[in-house]
Amino acid sequence: MTVLTPNPAIDITYRVSRQRIGSTVRVLEVLRRAGGKGINVARVLRSLGIEVAAVQPLGGAAGEWIHTRLLAEGISAHSIPITEQTRSTVTVVDDVEHPTVLAEPGPHVPEEAWARLCERVRLTCHDGGILVISGSLPPGAAPTRISDLIAAGRGAGARVIVDVSGPALLAAAAAGADLLKPNAEEALQATGAQEVDAAIAQLLHAGARSIVLSQGRGGLLAVDSHGRRLHQGAVPDVTGNPTGAGDAATAGIAAAWARGAALPVALHWASLLGAAAVLRPSAGEIDLADLSSLAERLPTPPSTSPASSLPAPIPARPPQGPLAGPAAG
Numbered sequence: 001m002t003v004l005t006p007n008p009a010i011d012i013t014y015r016v017s018r019q020r021i022g023s024t025v026r027v028l029e030v031l032r033r034a035g036g037k038g039i040n041v042a043r044v045l046r047s048l049g050i051e052v053a054a055v056q057p058l059g060g061a062a063g064e065w066i067h068t069r070l071l072a073e074g075i076s077a078h079s080i081p082i083t084e085q086t087r088s089t090v091t092v093v094d095d096v097e098h099p100t101v102l103a104e105p106g107p108h109v110p111e112e113a114w115a116r117l118c119e120r121v122r123l124t125c126h127d128g129g130i131l132v133i134s135g136s137l138p139p140g141a142a143p144t145r146i147s148d149l150i151a152a153g154r155g156a157g158a159r160v161i162v163d164v165s166g167p168a169l170l171a172a173a174a175a176g177a178d179l180l181k182p183n184a185e186e187a188l189q190a191t192g193a194q195e196v197d198a199a200i201a202q203l204l205h206a207g208a209r210s211i212v213l214s215q216g217r218g219g220l221l222a223v224d225s226h227g228r229r230l231h232q233g234a235v236p237d238v239t240g241n242p243t244g245a246g247d248a249a250t251a252g253i254a255a256a257w258a259r260g261a262a263l264p265v266a267l268h269w270a271s272l273l274g275a276a277a278v279l280r281p282s283a284g285e286i287d288l289a290d291l292s293s294l295a296e297r298l299p300t301p302p303s304t305s306p307a308s309s310l311p312a313p314i315p316a317r318p319p320q321g322p323l324a325g326p327a328a329g
Helices: 037-047 060-072 111-124 144-155 167-174 184-191 196-206 245-258 263-278 288-297 324-328
Strands: 002-004 009-016 027-035 053-059 076-082 087-093 100-103 130-134 159-163 210-214 220-224 229-232
Touching: 002 037, 002 111, 009 060, 027 037, 027 060, 037 053, 037 060, 037 130, 037 245, 053 060, 053 111, 060 076, 076 111, 111 144, 130 144, 130 245, 144 159, 144 167, 159 245, 167 184, 167 196, 184 196, 184 210, 196 210, 196 220, 210 245, 210 263, 220 263, 229 263, 245 263, 263 288
Parallel strands: 002 053, 002 130, 009 087, 053 076, 130 159
Antiparallel strands: 009 027, 087 100, 210 220, 220 229
């Protein structure tokens, strides 16, 4: 599986007793990880035992650090060098307020590097494989860069999952992405719609083949180009750090596709992994030991019927691997 991160970062998490604007706040704990939405997805997939090719532009000492960390975590890193320094993001968390995220804009990625990223996607993808494109575009990048990356994956025979925002989300829809995975706010902002259903309809009309919409505690809503819908509830009463939960959910869908599971199971896995990520102190990680207890609290996906669900993304076969037990529930 190939996961492309257009704008990677060193993710720094500060844990404090209480966030206070305008005051000196003592940091209780500091965590540093290779990050960016796509790298978070890749890390969760690797935790599930899935081999991942992580493709990203990287620059400077920060970029070298990220590349080294990916290799140390057993993730195959395919990094395209750029001149400018890779960015950092800082997340401030406590046990009271919603986390505060300070995200640097990131470096400029030149034309030559975009061409090399597309070529690397073509080389790492394969017929019947999966490409995940996840995260913001770096400054100055045209939304059509997403279209180029989708075309590269498609040209290699891969199905493409895209989790981006803003004009890039519209470009991904127009390029016919197999699945878009925005959250509700991103879908509304990108389309200018006032209601979620109108935003979904606009993205499907633009050319997206299907959408899985994250709704936080409202769960996941899947809709295909024929208007067929399927809802998966969230695991109830899960508290912690929600940063990166959406990335873990994207990994759940990709893992299900890779193992031939039908969409109700894919949504079940996505909800389960999203909840597992909330329990961890930093984004882009899960603990497999949490899955069994979370699965006991997760609503069982509804049975498949033409009126209430989507077709399986690929021919179904029994799922295998760490998630097979919980997903079957």
